[in-house]
Amino acid sequence: MQKRYLFAPGPTQVPPEVLLAMASPMIHHRAPDFVELFEQVQADLQWLFQTTNDVLVLASSGTGGMEGSVANFLSPGDKAIVVNMGKFGERWGKICKSFGVVVDEITVEWGYAVDPKQIIDALKKNPDTKAVFIQASETSTGVANDTQAIADIIRPLADTILVVDAITALGVLDIRTDAWGIDVVVTGSQKALMLPPGLAFVSISEKAWALADKANNVFYYNFKKEAESQRKQQTAFTPAVSLIVGLKEALRMLKAEGLENIFLRHVRLANAMREGVKATGLSIFPKECPSNALTAIQAPDGIDGQKVYSRLRQSYGVTAAGGQDHLKGKIFRIAHMGYVDTFDVIMALSAVEMVLKDLGHPVLLGAGVGKAEELLRKPI
Numbered sequence: 001m002q003k004r005y006l007f008a009p010g011p012t013q014v015p016p017e018v019l020l021a022m023a024s025p026m027i028h029h030r031a032p033d034f035v036e037l038f039e040q041v042q043a044d045l046q047w048l049f050q051t052t053n054d055v056l057v058l059a060s061s062g063t064g065g066m067e068g069s070v071a072n073f074l075s076p077g078d079k080a081i082v083v084n085m086g087k088f089g090e091r092w093g094k095i096c097k098s099f100g101v102v103v104d105e106i107t108v109e110w111g112y113a114v115d116p117k118q119i120i121d122a123l124k125k126n127p128d129t130k131a132v133f134i135q136a137s138e139t140s141t142g143v144a145n146d147t148q149a150i151a152d153i154i155r156p157l158a159d160t161i162l163v164v165d166a167i168t169a170l171g172v173l174d175i176r177t178d179a180w181g182i183d184v185v186v187t188g189s190q191k192a193l194m195l196p197p198g199l200a201f202v203s204i205s206e207k208a209w210a211l212a213d214k215a216n217n218v219f220y221y222n223f224k225k226e227a228e229s230q231r232k233q234q235t236a237f238t239p240a241v242s243l244i245v246g247l248k249e250a251l252r253m254l255k256a257e258g259l260e261n262i263f264l265r266h267v268r269l270a271n272a273m274r275e276g277v278k279a280t281g282l283s284i285f286p287k288e289c290p291s292n293a294l295t296a297i298q299a300p301d302g303i304d305g306q307k308v309y310s311r312l313r314q315s316y317g318v319t320a321a322g323g324q325d326h327l328k329g330k331i332f333r334i335a336h337m338g339y340v341d342t343f344d345v346i347m348a349l350s351a352v353e354m355v356l357k358d359l360g361h362p363v364l365l366g367a368g369v370g371k372a373e374e375l376l377r378k379p380i
């Protein structure tokens, strides 16, 4: 027998309370039970998003929320600025282009965050930009952006919206939708929200709704039609009912912990992971601003990162993630977001040490684990 441990940057672990809730008998989405359920999750989502804006619940993975956030606010020929600092920033660009949006792409070397000054420069060059698209946390490199500084640049502009992919940020980092004036915030169910894949969430400001009046490219992910229904605690089409039942329980658990504690837990775990990795003699990949959602770890010289990733699973039942594109073989990634605590980090570090030793790399077994234990223990 081999137990399995899920430390991938999505899907992530799901608490037993949420799994049990999702096993309840099916309810009908046009019946009063659903209205009551949906009212509760809408209020709790606004709490999590730190907003009084509409937060739409969509039946899709995170990318469906991203696509809707392009198609509903922009028309063919409109201009957008896209920050590309990894795989998911590249995706913003691809979506925009597929809807005929004219893209000015800010390319950032993988491992770095975008310098907000680059956004100021791009806006000077293209004052008629309708939308700026960024990642709050770029999952392919493990780097977080200074979302607040970027929001400060765009908030005063009357005709430009900021669209943030917060798919590995919401519920990890303090993203203040209303206080910072972020127009559109997108997240998905299978990252920090402690649910299986299948739901996307999008919050939409007044400024963004004004753009939606002009753009109309979509049928299924039509935000205006969806919002009309959702303001009446209904969905335009059949919702992912069981996932929404699970969502209610996940949000109940998150609320019981409280936003501040959620952010602090991710700070503690991420810090212990990074320090543990360094104590093992390895380096983390981000050159600046590492995200608290996951750690991208540089494979040591002579060791194939893909081999570390596959040995983790084959030998020890640990699912992590490898690198993408030119980082394939160079890095491997371990998530610490959502339903995670002290021993998730300790187990992950332990497995990494053992695999590296198995692959012939000279590591002192226990060095990283010991460092994490030091940082995570709670003396009375």
Ligand SMILES: *Cc1c(COP(=O)(O)O)cnc(C)c1O
Residues within 6 Å of the ligand: 009, 010, 061, 062, 063, 064, 088, 135, 137, 138, 139, 165, 167, 168, 188, 191
């Ligand atoms: C996971 C993820 C996505 C969405 O991916 P899906 O597979 O469509 O859920 C988008 N952006 C980031 C930063 C992610 O981590």
